[in-house]
Amino acid sequence: MTVPLAERSGSLAAGDARRVAGRPAARRRGPSGRLLFALPAFAFLIVFFVYPLGLLFDTSVREVSLGSAATPGNPLVGAENYRTVLAETAFREAVPRTLIFLIGSVALQLVLGLCVALVLNERFRGVAIPRFLIYFVWLLPPVVSGAVWKYALDGTEQGAVNDALLALGVVDSPVLFLTRPAVALAAITLVTAWAGVPFVAIVLTAALKDVPGELYEAARVDGCGSWHRFRWVTLPSVTPTLSILGTLLLIYSFKAFDYIFVLTQGGPGTSTSTVPYLAYLYSFAQFDFGLGSAIGVVSVVTALVFAVPYLLQVRKEEQS
């Protein structure tokens, strides 16, 4: 790379004079011309994201069924869909359930993810195996891990978990992990966390590598033990990453669809549905696009509220 560069810089002066003289101003390197390269992507996002968001709101104030979804001019019903949604028991029950799911899944992912990152950064013999597994599971299609856990948590002796619990004598009869509402929600939370921990661990492993070794050295000289070095060096160093991750995980967990769909389809009834999942159920199980969209709008607004701290932080970093 260096050789052609050196050659080029040799002809710099002559070339420069020629270009500047011969070229119209519009072809000079200004920032605006460069931005044109981003135009196709943003045009695409405006058509397939911004416009649909408007359409989501529009659908939420109309009566739309599957058959009339393609045609414009569905009857306007104002806030009717929102009133119906707020009165629905399914929605009212889904709100606290979603909160429990979010808190459980985010907390598990942050705590376990940090522990995983800490051990993966240590020089243990054979650490390459869990490290590989972590990367593999991170990219594994959610339907694949969902299907594996669906069978592992099967409510008969066939399920691996029940098989193990019975063999160990922990339970006398198979646990119905995915058909008893409270247990099923816990199972979904755990599986979501299982699948989410690798991402957290990978990001935190990188953050841990960036902690300057001198800090540990200094802490050691000051007589800090392992715990104090973790508490006063490691933790403060990764706190910014942890806080961004916390917001991201909150949003990602809120988006959770695949594990719910594969493990319980939101049931029994709607007992394991989160709020965004209800938008799917109302639209494609009841074919009421108006109601589904009203829940969709509520979900979008909630996601945006969750995202505010993250977006503010990004803006701050970009401007500095």
Next chain:
Amino acid sequence: MSIAQSAPPGRGINSEGRGWRRVGLVFLVLLTLAYGLPLLWMLGTSLKEAGDLATDGWLPSHPTTAAYRSFFATDFLPALRNSVVISTTTTLLSLGLAVPAAYGLSRTRSRLIVPGLVLLLVVQLIPTSATFIPLFRLLAQLGLVNSQFGVSLAQATLFVPFAVLILRPAFNALPPALEEAASIDGAGRARFLLRIALPLLRNTVLVTAAIVLVSSWGELVYSLTFLLEQDKYPLSVYIAQSVGRFNNTWNLLMSVAVLASLPVLLVVLAAQRRLRDGVTLGAVK
């Protein structure tokens, strides 16, 4: 704390306390079991005979590739072909839009940058279970419901922002002198991007493409809702629907799951270290 106890510098936080190291080791074993056993369970089940499912333990007593041989007679092959079509289309579309956009947004001081980046982030944060409703209506208006290209268009809205956010820092990191030199040699921006920047950033672009490819490969919501006919479904939908359907043929389903994970295995084997750099940049920076 005696000097004899202290470990060489730069060995991480647990290098000193023996007790902590032991705790770490135990945790590491548990970690390997927590992630290894479910995968072993998947592989083991796929090698069982249907009749042995109820009686076998975790591993097959009579290992057989019967499940793998039998699904060539089912609708697995069309689903596999659909997955390949959808994920390659999505990847080409996403990278085709994202590479120029990442270049366009790099190293400029325009006031449009921050709103642009915020839009990219917001796109990724909105639940897909909310966006598929209006996207369904939009695709219906365009006559693209039940079309795999429609699914790719919808998926690309997720992956274009992701790819731009990963690639932009890479473009920012190219030395400015490089572009100046190219410009003096008469290369326009497009030629600089294609002939000079892209070859230099080849690895970053390839890793980004690989992540997009496997994510599209496993994408469920849009494929599930925009495709209406069985013969158009990709593997992800095939698996998701089979989970509820064939309760007694888990060995079949697990063999499909094993094959569906192969692209992931290849990507991780080929680029594990680079993946970390990719995800770190894309997610947190």
